[in-house]
Amino acid sequence: MAETIRLAVAVLGNAASVALYAAPMVTFRRVIRKKSTEEFSCFPYIIGLLNCLLFTWYGLPVVSYKWENFPLVTVNGVGIVLELSYVLIYFWYASAKGKVKVAMTAIPVLLVFSIIAAVSAFAFHDNHHRKLLVGSIGLGVSVTMYGSPLIVMKKVIQTKSVEFMPLPLSMCSFLATVLWLIYGLLIRDIFVAGPSAVGTPLGILQLVLYCKYRKGSVVEDPSKGDLEKGNLEKVEMEIGKVEMNVTNHMNGHS
Template structure:
């Protein structure tokens, strides 16, 4: 198997893993739509993800890269733009008034950053190397921030001892996609493709460790809670039955007393 064929296979599998990563929050946003509430979910990771997809789609286009050498980046991040933008819009729709303001205050500057970077790379620089250096550097920083954004969720997991707000599919896809893109970036010797995964993969492993630790605890606690509720129900039932027996005894005594009075 040639190195080019192997690189293509890694790129294709990496694309599939990344699409799965971008699609993983669909479960979360189905819940948001069903409950018509954003609950304790944060929109910032999805806004950062949108910026990341915009930058790397631009990075892969012939305007920045040499011809279509980075075509796999365009396909996967093009899908990512559609999905991440959908998540942001759904979050904005169901957020509170205060939440809507927060989303707008973060999203607008993010879009401005992309527009300015794209304009500068297209019109200020006339060399592919310089364009890749500019967009790649910004994209590298944003990707590191995107991979680091689950730190907020991990903090909440440790605090609440619950993995409810850190879905397992998202953590698994993050680990798989990061590993594959790091491999692909090393194969094509592009630090801007491989670099983000150097941070992303260890963080994804940490998420999986937290899942193993706190998911077991959640499974153990639920039956105990149900057992307590069941026991409380039994206790109440016994008390009611006992109360019923006592009332019956009172009624019998009153009846006997009345009968004795009539007999007299």
């Protein structure tokens, strides 16, 4: 029975997390259409890639005991594919200066992961110490990414509008954090539950802010016709940034 519950929570957590990993597709459809990275930053996606690499490695039998953390491998494996795709798309459409910045950030990050993987595999000879090393670093990376939702919430408070904090993303964020917190507690793994222990209160705060400021959102009057093209592009860019921030916030939950 306990095993069935753990599996059910893991499956639901995987589904919620994958939905959030896929959220930036809207942003990158814009990048491809405009053939420009505009004001978007690639840094969150590179850090997200590092986080997914760390927790995929953490879930593999090299670090964990056999396949006890298989759900981490599945969800973060999908995360690696998506985050890497975002980074490559960004690199392709970035300016020459932007390409240099991406390379100067991505190469050291991948090098750091390679060192961590090598040390954990060859310097330690038991799963306990390997999990302690990789899990501690992964936990640290995850927790540092919780600044992104705070930026979104600050914008909501300043504008008194939830226009740029979509309810579906906030709900998925909240559900994913709760599910991974429960899963981490069920398997008694602080490195799995830890990020969500921080993320769950933030998810609740997002929903509270949504309930408080949702009436302040601007509702389009159909009689006024379509918005000007420039305003539409501005709104699209802002929503893309919010999706990036919320998704980045979720990278550590899995």
